[in-house]
Amino acid sequence: MSHPSTYNPNSGLEKWLDARLPILRLAHDSFVDFPTPKNLNYWWTFGGILTVCLVIQIITGIVLAMHYTPHTSMAFDSVEHIMRDVNYGWLMRYVHANGGSMFFLAVYIHMFRGLYYGSYKEPREVLWMLGVVIFILMMATAFMGYVLPWGQMSYWAATVITNLFSAIPLIGDDIRTLFWGGFSVDNPTLNRFFSLHYLLPFAIFGVVMLHIWALHVPGNNNPTGVEVKDVKKDTVPFHPYYTVKDGFGIAVFLVLFAAFVFFNPDGLGHPDNYIKANPLSTPASIVPEWYFMPFYAILRAITFDLGPISSKLGGVIAMFSSLLILFVLPWLDRSKVRSMRYRPAARLWFVIFVVACIALGVLGGLPAEGRNVLYAQIATAYYFGFFLIILPLLGIMETPKPLPRSIADAVLNKHKPEAASGGAQPAPAE
Amino acid sequence: MIARTTIFAALASLAGMTAAIASAGSAKEAEHHHWHFAGPFGTFDKDALQRGYQVYETVCASCHGVEQLSFRNLGQKGGPFYLNTCPAGFADNVDCSNPNENPIVKALAAQYRYQVLDGPDDSGDMVERTPLASDRIPGPYPNEVIARLANNNALPPDLSLITKARHHGPDYVYSLLIGYADAPATVEITPGQYYNPYFHGDMTQALKPEFLDAEGHVVDGVVVPVGGVLAMAPPLVDGIVDYADEATPETVEQYAADVVEFLTWASEPKMEARKSMGVMSLIYLVILCIILYWSYRRVWAGLKK
Numbered sequence: 020m021s022h023p024s025t026y027n028p029n030s031g032l033e034k035w036l037d038a039r040l041p042i043l044r045l046a047h048d049s050f051v052d053f054p055t056p057k058n059l060n061y062w063w064t065f066g067g068i069l070t071v072c073l074v075i076q077i078i079t080g081i082v083l084a085m086h087y088t089p090h091t092s093m094a095f096d097s098v099e100h101i102m103r104d105v106n107y108g109w110l111m112r113y114v115h116a117n118g119g120s121m122f123f124l125a126v127y128i129h130m131f132r133g134l135y136y137g138s139y140k141e142p143r144e145v146l147w148m149l150g151v152v153i154f155i156l157m158m159a160t161a162f163m164g165y166v167l168p169w170g171q172m173s174y175w176a177a178t179v180i181t182n183l184f185s186a187i188p189l190i191g192d193d194i195r196t197l198f199w200g201g202f203s204v205d206n207p208t209l210n211r212f213f214s215l216h217y218l219l220p221f222a223i224f225g226v227v228m229l230h231i232w233a234l235h236v237p238g239n240n241n242p243t244g245v246e247v248k249d250v251k252k253d254t255v256p257f258h259p260y261y262t263v264k265d266g267f268g269i270a271v272f273l274v275l276f277a278a279f280v281f282f283n284p285d286g287l288g289h290p291d292n293y294i295k296a297n298p299l300s301t302p303a304s305i306v307p308e309w310y311f312m313p314f315y316a317i318l319r320a321i322t323f324d325l326g327p328i329s330s331k332l333g334g335v336i337a338m339f340s341s342l343l344i345l346f347v348l349p350w351l352d353r354s355k356v357r358s359m360r361y362r363p364a365a366r367l368w369f370v371i372f373v374v375a376c377i378a379l380g381v382l383g384g385l386p387a388e389g390r391n392v393l394y395a396q397i398a399t400a401y402y403f404g405f406f407l408i409i410l411p412l413l414g415i416m417e418t419p420k421p422l423p424r425s426i427a428d429a430v431l432n433k434h435k436p437e438a439a440s441g442g443a444q445p446a447p448a449e
Numbered sequence: 450m451i452a453r454t455t456i457f458a459a460l461a462s463l464a465g466m467t468a469a470i471a472s473a474g475s476a477k478e479a480e481h482h483h484w485h486f487a488g489p490f491g492t493f494d495k496d497a498l499q500r501g502y503q504v505y506e507t508v509c510a511s512c513h514g515v516e517q518l519s520f521r522n523l524g525q526k527g528g529p530f531y532l533n534t535c536p537a538g539f540a541d542n543v544d545c546s547n548p549n550e551n552p553i554v555k556a557l558a559a560q561y562r563y564q565v566l567d568g569p570d571d572s573g574d575m576v577e578r579t580p581l582a583s584d585r586i587p588g589p590y591p592n593e594v595i596a597r598l599a600n601n602n603a604l605p606p607d608l609s610l611i612t613k614a615r616h617h618g619p620d621y622v623y624s625l626l627i628g629y630a631d632a633p634a635t636v637e638i639t640p641g642q643y644y645n646p647y648f649h650g651d652m653t654q655a656l657k658p659e660f661l662d663a664e665g666h667v668v669d670g671v672v673v674p675v676g677g678v679l680a681m682a683p684p685l686v687d688g689i690v691d692y693a694d695e696a697t698p699e700t701v702e703q704y705a706a707d708v709v710e711f712l713t714w715a716s717e718p719k720m721e722a723r724k725s726m727g728v729m730s731l732i733y734l735v736i737l738c739i740i741l742y743w744s745y746r747r748v749w750a751g752l753k754k
């Protein structure tokens with residue numbers, strides 16, 4: 020949270036710099052002395068984990084780009100050249116490819132964390148919305164990155180997704196032509212996707228800076244959702260308390276990351292992407308990467324026309340709405356209580372929401388036929404119903420549990436058997 | 450793959466959707482073979498790699514290329530013919546661990562069954578010449594049209610990534626090679642096509658007309674066989690390749706296992722380096738976790754009221 024600066028330039032050089040560009044002061048006040056609620060649990064380590072993911076993607080990506088050739092006749096072979104002939108190229112490529120998945124795993128946990136603890140509520144609306152911007156940019160980046168190795172799935176995923184845009188009335192075909200740079204997915208498409216895939220991560224980096232800025236004005240939310248009342252009692256300085264806790268969380272995350280990279284590097288990928296793209300041969304089934312599957316399921320759940328809206332356009336609208344709805348979430352959930360620890364009814368609906376999202380993920384990877392379509396429609400209806408009906412109504416109807424008076428109170432009460440707070444969470448750092 | 454399928458299977462059965470999964474794919478599930486390279490510590494069996502190369506060269510190379518491989522790869526660290534030191538009788542200044550100087554690799558390249566196209570030479574003509582260790586391993590056909598003409602209009606896929614390009618690749622290719630069977634009596638196979646229960650296809654189309662009704666639907670009570678038909682004749686028969694080592698059986702199963710070992714290496718020649726680095730990385734990271742957890746407890750201990 021905003022707080023008076025505690026930076027003390029020690030050396031002459033630091034004093035000199037501080038008078039001209041107080042960048043060390045900024046770093047000190049943001050990452051060393053920043054007052055942080057003392058009750059943050061491990062779900063709060065995912066912000067740091069995400070930063071590490073972004074840095075890993077940028078570093079490995081820059082090295083890959085030194086050896087990669089963005090041409091339809093050479094892209095596939097250049098990736099194999101990276102795998103076989105470039106020193107540690109296999110490592111760079113596997114880290115980058117699995118890094119995409121790890122990045123999304125972390126971002127999904129991070130977002131569910133925000134949903135559960137009401138971190139999107141006043142005064143953190145802008146912080147939340149910047150997060151949604153980052154998420155959408157990540158999806159665009161990962162989609163275009165997946166096209167670069169120019170395997171069968173690369174080519175056909177690009178074809179399916181770019182074709183969606185043609186469903187937009189009037190300008191759809193022109194948008195699609197713009198993506199393609201021609202009249203089908205081809206070399207110009209690959210070139211612009213490479214250019215944008217290189218560019219967007221730096222845009223993400225910029226928005227991450229804004230995201231952290233917007234975090235440091237109101238300060239962190241915390242598992243109780245109760246604002247900091249007394250900086251002395253409720254908070255600890257970020258360093259060393261959270262540098263060490265985040266460091267531990269990051270290290271555990273890297274164990275999982277390394278397990279994939281070194282022992283199952285193709286486990287999250289699709290075998291068809293080791294076949295060169297062939298516009299004349301459609302794969303038996305075209306499936307996106309796992310992290311797109313919930314949205315793919317929503318897209319395919321709209322199998323009916325609605326008046327003038329064709330089922331295809333309806334699917335596209337539903338898919339984009341499922342992202343855009345996150346922007347207005349702060350105004351849909353009217354409850355004054357942030358944390359679902361004190362909202363037992365909301366907590367139940369939230370658990371069902373998580374199940375619905377996972378079900379959508381599973382359904383997105385299965386053929387859209389028979390019962391699967393119905394299941395996807397039910398889950399899609401719940402997805403939107405949760406935001407548009409359940410949360411607004413709960414804000415009016417539910418009776419929350421009593422809130423602790425302060426963070427310090429909540430931490431102390433934890434140790435008494437008749438603790439007032441919902442004990443569903445594992446004990447945070449004490 | 451394994452991780453993803455099991456997670457999905459678990460989630461799907463939770464949601465009561467197992468039926469939907471079972472309906473996908475009509476081929477027989479690949480036999481599970483025990484591979485030397487399986488598991489986190491698995492390495493390639495060097496003898497099997499050498500025999501596998503021999504099977505590839507004598508049999509599969511008539512129709513399939515391995516375009517991602519150069520001869521020199523055969524002599525690089527972890528490859529089938531890697532030499533740490535030169536055999537007796539070599540000059541001191543020859544470094545046989547260098548794949549381009551490896552005498553076995555040089556000989557394999559020089560005696561290879563196909564030539565490479567090079568040039569243009571001084572008079573502007575393209576010339577065929579004997580391959581060098583640094584050349585890509587040449588394939589059987591100059592282009593796709595000729596490949597199809599020679600194979601009943603089917604295209605034999607390049608094999609250098611085949612075990613990564615199929616689900617459970619090594620088991621699948623092994624099963625395909627040993628799995629050719631006589632076609633069930635209910636189906637009619639066109640000449641130049643061969644039935645294989647492990648190949649993904651749709652056997653409804655091959656059913657004899659008496660098992661289909663007027664609209665082309667399968668008559669009640671008739672079971673459509675699993676598998677499919679492909680344009681590759683069973684490539685292996687007992688004794689077709691002569692192994693130098695008398696102790697190794699010259700059977701279809703042994704050839705298939707050996708060639709799959711070789712093709713798996715060809716798909717990822719850096720697998721051994723990957724796994725050994727993985728073991729070191731995980732040890733390092735786990736120690737790091739322990740130290741950080743301990744520091745975390747220490748730092749926060751001071752905060753207890």
Ligand code: HEM
Pocket residue numbers: 073076077078079080081082083084087098112115116118119122157160161162164165166167168216217220221223288
């Ligand atoms: C937000 C961060 C990023 C994400 C989520 C991401 C994601 C991806 C994905 C999913 C792939 C396909 C991997 C595969 O299947 O082979 C890929 C490929 C690639 N990316 Fe990125 N990427 C990111 C940042 C970058 C950056 C900053 C660069 C360059 C400076 C870069 C350069 C490349 C290159 C050259 C490829 C093609 C090589 C390959 O396929 O392995 N990426 N990216």
